[in-house]
Amino acid sequence: MKIRWPLLGLLLILALAACQPVAPAPTPTWNLEPGTLTATPTAVPQSEQQPTTLALVNGTLIDGTGAAPVPDAVVLLRAGRIVAVGPRAAVAIPADAQVIDAQRGTILPGFINAHVHGSYNEQTLAAWAQGGVTTVRDLATSPLSSVFKFRDQVNTQPQYARLVAAGPMVTVPGGYPIAYWGMSALTVTSPQEARQKVTQLLDDGADVVKIALESGAIFGQKMAMLSPEEAAAIVQVAHARGTLVSAHVSVSPDLARALDAGVDDIAHMVVDELPAELIQRLVQADTYWVPTLELWMGVGLRGRVVDNLRRFVAAGGKVALGTDYQGAPNVRFDLGMPLHEIEFMQQAGMTPMQIIVAGTKNAAHVCNRGRDLGTIEVGKIADVLVVAGDPLQDIQALANVGWVIHNGVVIRGGQ
Secondary structure: OOOOHHHHHHHHHHHHHHOOOOOOOOOOOOOOOOOOOOOOOOOOOHHHOOOOEEEEEEEEEOOOOOOOOEEEEEEEEEOOEEEEEEEHHHOOOOOOOEEEEOOOOEEEEOEEEEEEOOOOOHHHHHHHHHOOEEEEEEOOOOOOOHHHHHHHHHOOOOOOOEEEEOOOOEEOOOEOOHHHHOOOOEEOOOHHHHHHHHHHHHHHOOOOEEEEOOOOHHHOOOOEOOOHHHHHHHHHHHHHOOOOEEEEOOOHHHHHHHHHHOOOEEEOOOOOOOOHHHHHHHHHHOOEEEOOHHHHHHOOOOOOHHHHHHHHHHOOOOEOOOOOEOOOOOOOOOOOOOHHHHHHHHHOOOOHHHHHHHHOHHHHHHOOOOOOOOOOOOOOEOOEEEEOOOOOOOHHHHHOEEEEEEOOEEEEOOO
8 A cells, every 4th residue: 555644644734724723732522521420310200201111103114233124113112122023913002002103204223323522411412312312432531430420320311312431542651642632541551551451441330442543644743552462452351351442543554453453343434545455354354434424524534535435335344323523623513313424424325224224233233232222123222213204215314303212211202
């Protein structure tokens, strides 16, 4: 692969500079919002608690698995779980069930944004949930033990999007994100220390592990980076605990190091030309990609990212939806259903069904919650979205939210 690094670095610096103030780049708001940990989320009043069974009827079911839609479907929910799914003729509706009429709309799993920041805030989590995004994966915040306490607190309240928390990003002294954003992170200096600190991070309660494999080319500067041995040690510890590892990368050489380490998903589409051999390695390793196109478009790096995603998908690669919400200053990210990210995914040749699977089943997988989230199947947690229209004909129909059910509780609709 031939890359003219000085020229690439200059172009990327100019693109980023155009989107940032002249003063030193501000730190993105990835830390806890003031006062959020002292505020107690409001419980759903007893009068609003749900009946024993909810029955969604008169809608077309897109279950998130990629299977063909089921017209005139019935979905039964009880005690926060999905207990029956199928055509109306095949599902008996209990006499005492509360019936929700989808009015010939579309019934889908709750969506998942698998790459966000700034989610340690009740108002932000509530806005996501109201938009039909019932789970978010926060991939970096300051190394504060309180972040997992906050997660546990808000995850008991259905009005807030479920929070999957990585805690701090794992890097080396002088590495990303410290070297560019000045953001605190969890630093390691040897494979042994990497094992020890990641073990402690998991003991503290991290749902997933996020590592930085950023050489600095995109920022026009050289950054220290985890060694191959350190990165591999982190993955080994996480996998031994049943935890997945997401890797921040931005250029193809760093992607190769992530694959060598055995990470489970790649955070950000690379901005240089993606070599065919790396695409094949990704597909063969079943490594998922969270492309964050909204970020790249927002900072002016349209370049190769859409074409890279197109080639990855054409080769059979698996994509999970994620935007990098609040991952860069001066970018107006969607809060709620990520329609801009979805539009860019379409531009990369993804079909509406592929996009829906990316935002449900595949996103649940990278959150390490595929066993109970991401699809409308018996036994799964009852996170359900009802929209007006048919998103397979017009993906923008995902914005027409009529009902949102989270953990079996109706949090939007019925007014």
